[in-house]
Amino acid sequence: MKLATYQNGRRDGQLMLVSRDLANAVAVPDIAHTLQQLLDDWHELSPRLEQKYQALNAGTLDGVVAFDETLCLSPLPRAYQWADGSAYVNHVELVRKARGADMPESFWTDPLVYQGGSDSFIAPRASIPLASEDWGIDFESEIAVITDDVPMGISADKAAGHIKLLMLVNDVSLRNLIPAELAKGFGFFQSKPSSSFSPVAVTPDELAGNWQDTRVHLPLVTHLNDGLFGKPNAGVDMTFNFAQLVAHVAKTRPLGSGAIIGSGTISNYDRSAGSSCLAEKRMLEVIADGKPSTPFMGFGDRVRIEMFDDAGHSIFGAIDQQVVEYKG
Amino acid sequence: MKLATYQNGRRDGQLMLVSRDLANAVAVPDIAHTLQQLLDDWHELSPRLEQKYQALNAGTLDGVVAFDETLCLSPLPRAYQWADGSAYVNHVELVRKARGADMPESFWTDPLVYQGGSDSFIAPRASIPLASEDWGIDFESEIAVITDDVPMGISADKAAGHIKLLMLVNDVSLRNLIPAELAKGFGFFQSKPSSSFSPVAVTPDELAGNWQDTRVHLPLVTHLNDGLFGKPNAGVDMTFNFAQLVAHVAKTRPLGSGAIIGSGTISNYDRSAGSSCLAEKRMLEVIADGKPSTPFMGFGDRVRIEMFDDAGHSIFGAIDQQVVEYKG
Numbered sequence: 001m002k003l004a005t006y007q008n009g010r011r012d013g014q015l016m017l018v019s020r021d022l023a024n025a026v027a028v029p030d031i032a033h034t035l036q037q038l039l040d041d042w043h044e045l046s047p048r049l050e051q052k053y054q055a056l057n058a059g060t061l062d063g064v065v066a067f068d069e070t071l072c073l074s075p076l077p078r079a080y081q082w083a084d085g086s087a088y089v090n091h092v093e094l095v096r097k098a099r100g101a102d103m104p105e106s107f108w109t110d111p112l113v114y115q116g117g118s119d120s121f122i123a124p125r126a127s128i129p130l131a132s133e134d135w136g137i138d139f140e141s142e143i144a145v146i147t148d149d150v151p152m153g154i155s156a157d158k159a160a161g162h163i164k165l166l167m168l169v170n171d172v173s174l175r176n177l178i179p180a181e182l183a184k185g186f187g188f189f190q191s192k193p194s195s196s197f198s199p200v201a202v203t204p205d206e207l208a209g210n211w212q213d214t215r216v217h218l219p220l221v222t223h224l225n226d227g228l229f230g231k232p233n234a235g236v237d238m239t240f241n242f243a244q245l246v247a248h249v250a251k252t253r254p255l256g257s258g259a260i261i262g263s264g265t266i267s268n269y270d271r272s273a274g275s276s277c278l279a280e281k282r283m284l285e286v287i288a289d290g291k292p293s294t295p296f297m298g299f300g301d302r303v304r305i306e307m308f309d310d311a312g313h314s315i316f317g318a319i320d321q322q323v324v325e326y327k328g
Numbered sequence: 329m330k331l332a333t334y335q336n337g338r339r340d341g342q343l344m345l346v347s348r349d350l351a352n353a354v355a356v357p358d359i360a361h362t363l364q365q366l367l368d369d370w371h372e373l374s375p376r377l378e379q380k381y382q383a384l385n386a387g388t389l390d391g392v393v394a395f396d397e398t399l400c401l402s403p404l405p406r407a408y409q410w411a412d413g414s415a416y417v418n419h420v421e422l423v424r425k426a427r428g429a430d431m432p433e434s435f436w437t438d439p440l441v442y443q444g445g446s447d448s449f450i451a452p453r454a455s456i457p458l459a460s461e462d463w464g465i466d467f468e469s470e471i472a473v474i475t476d477d478v479p480m481g482i483s484a485d486k487a488a489g490h491i492k493l494l495m496l497v498n499d500v501s502l503r504n505l506i507p508a509e510l511a512k513g514f515g516f517f518q519s520k521p522s523s524s525f526s527p528v529a530v531t532p533d534e535l536a537g538n539w540q541d542t543r544v545h546l547p548l549v550t551h552l553n554d555g556l557f558g559k560p561n562a563g564v565d566m567t568f569n570f571a572q573l574v575a576h577v578a579k580t581r582p583l584g585s586g587a588i589i590g591s592g593t594i595s596n597y598d599r600s601a602g603s604s605c606l607a608e609k610r611m612l613e614v615i616a617d618g619k620p621s622t623p624f625m626g627f628g629d630r631v632r633i634e635m636f637d638d639a640g641h642s643i644f645g646a647i648d649q650q651v652v653e654y655k656g
Binding site: 011040078079080081083086104107110112113114115116117118119120129130131135151152153154174177182184185186187188189190191192193194248249251252253254255256257258259326328 | 339368406407408409411414432435438440441442443444445446447448457458459463479480481482502505510512513514515516517518519520521522576577579580581582583584585586587654656
């Protein structure tokens, strides 16, 4: 199934069922008004929605409209949980190498995760308003899963069954605020402004054979302004799969339905695939040339993040956002 | 006004208006079913609720029941934002001193805040289930505010007006998991299991003259099992007030309605007032005796956190929780 949330003037928007080809959509108020409502009662409601999805794809449903990604909010415009991993450990290793620091061996066996803020996600086609270019504005192209209720202490094996939906993420980072903030010892806060998610969230079966071992085996394609920036394969070099990430964050607390768990920046050892954030590209420049040559994002710069199936069709719709000056 | 959330089998519970003396309560479905609904539309709904509150206190309202704290969930059983400060910097300084580390001077001017998880708060009278006593189970007695929508980049002066409610918090910490987790560099995750909040949330005017400069000038009373553990005054030695904490967390992102911002562990330089967490008491023992003598909490141990007005009446009801073994 494919699901989106249309803006309707309400904070949680209007849940829309979207056809597989992203051509059509339909509201399903008889089943759920919002995605959170659906997730709160997934076990009961999703079979009914699945029937409707078959009819939508078959063209036998009434009330259908042409799907418009520009009307979408993030699938969960606000969420109760957003935890982002760093599952592509080669990326972490690279960042450390560029600043001459060793990475602890435990990073290969113990997932690194940060607790994100989830009260103010930005729509996938909305601007990213920030007050200063001096903050070192960066995108991070990632994948995230949404779970139903996950019991505390769950094993990775069992966690896999709690993954209900997948999305793409732009986890915006303010690189120049990070060093001072992390030096304080309590992790990110001001250095992580609001994230954005793809127009459409999809059930894992939509990825067919490209969803294996709770990894997505497809390239994640990022464009910066008019140029291809990177297309690393999300299934390659993902040290921890999503089931392991979910189990990690549920070790000492349960997860509530609608919890979003991210992969961290997608990154391949094969650097010819390009990168999924400016920081990685700059680190590669530091290692090659002694200094970075690619600037961070400025006002007016645009990033586009999407993923295509084997036939070349967009799976999730596109995150496409311009950074703009905030004058609040 | 005083507000609570009764368990009713639904995730967000039933909003209850509670009388000033905590004797009576009434559902207000004509105004809002849940606290989040009320906060989402606070400007419009709160005047109507205020009228009802006057009638409830005057004893002229129908449908009133005796208020029962044991039926309460946390006022927001799940929230979109939970950020916890460390506003009592003397406490941070003490913890550092005990391990022989200096504290950066900037900690006196730049608030330290961590991003908490908010999808699974525990009810104020429910047990705290944890899998292992080896984790170093500790309580932290704190105060938190709830805001309405706060624009990004707001000043502390203007942030004060966005504080709509206050609560008490038990911010449970797993002390023996913290060092390894913070060493990874991304802050707390597994070391911060689910928090609990007081049965009742109150508007600032309920504190009358004890709410000054967005600080609560009353002792926060903690009992561990049958003994008084501490009663430091929350208005003393609070380096950053709530308005400053709100402005800090809203520097690069807006806060959504219902955002919860905590004070951090209440702590006074006057150590005769006692402490608000076991870690502080243990640090004082380390400084005095070279080693701690007070153990962390074990299964069966109970903590009670409450605050009384000048006449000795409970303001928020009591958090009263027993740690139990989780066998999930």
